[in-house]
Amino acid sequence: MIQNDCSLSFHELLKLETSKIHKEVEFLVKINSPQPALSDYIDYIVVMYKIIAPLEKIALKYFEFESSFPKTTKKNKTQKLKLDLDSLDIDLNKINFSIFVPEINSFAELLGCLYVVEGSSIGSQIICKKLYSLYGEELKNKMNYLNGFGRDSFKNWIYFIEYLENYTTLFPDKKNIIIRSALETFNCFKTEFKNVIT
Ligand code: HEM
DSSP states (O other): OOOOOTTSOHHHHHHHHHHHHHHHHHHHOGGGSSSOOHHHHHHHHHHHHHHHHHHHHHHHHHHTTOTTSOGGGGSOHHHHHHHHHHHTTOOGGGOOOOTTOOOOOSHHHHHHHHHHHHHHHHHHHHHHHHHHHHHTTTTTTOOHHHHTTTTHHHHHHHHHHHHHHHHHHHOGGGHHHHHHHHHHHHHHHHHHHHHHHO
């Protein structure tokens, strides 16, 4: 792990520490190819659902006690994923939650997970545009998760990052826990995306 360089903000450090695994995940997902198939889109949101749904369940317990946490991050992604899967005729009962969900025993660990989940919506905007251009009609109203909160998505991200900066200024000893948890979370996604391929 890179030693905390004081000239970097915590966000910059976290991004740096996770950039290698982010690239690996980006490389793995078929939806990132120039001409993804519709089935690649389904595979993508199935993986997101398998990990995000159980994570959001755990997160709810922590949100009860963190009143200062940005409301926008508390918005439910599982609901949007369910809506999309349902409209694509995917039987939710047949999807098992991932067994690779990161272990969360503290709020700091949750923040590391949320960094990955929230950050993934930045890439989602890019994928969404591509899928619209390829399958606009077929996927009409079936990309609620990727669309996120539309124009507010980036604003929500900024609020989350601001919260993270304030939190780690107050609790600098939590920085390494957050980084470790973010890496662990990325690894879970990587494993699930690999399982799609094999
Ligand atoms: C599917 C293909 C994907 C593409 C094309 C993509 C692309 C991007 C891009 C362009 C950014 C902005 C980078 C910047 O501001 O310099 C970003 C950020 C991010 N993405 Fe992805 N991404 C993808 C998938 C994912 C997935 C599956 C995850 C998580 C499982 C993820 C997690 C993140 C995170 C955490 C950030 C925030 C980085 C920061 O701290 O600014 N991405 N992504």
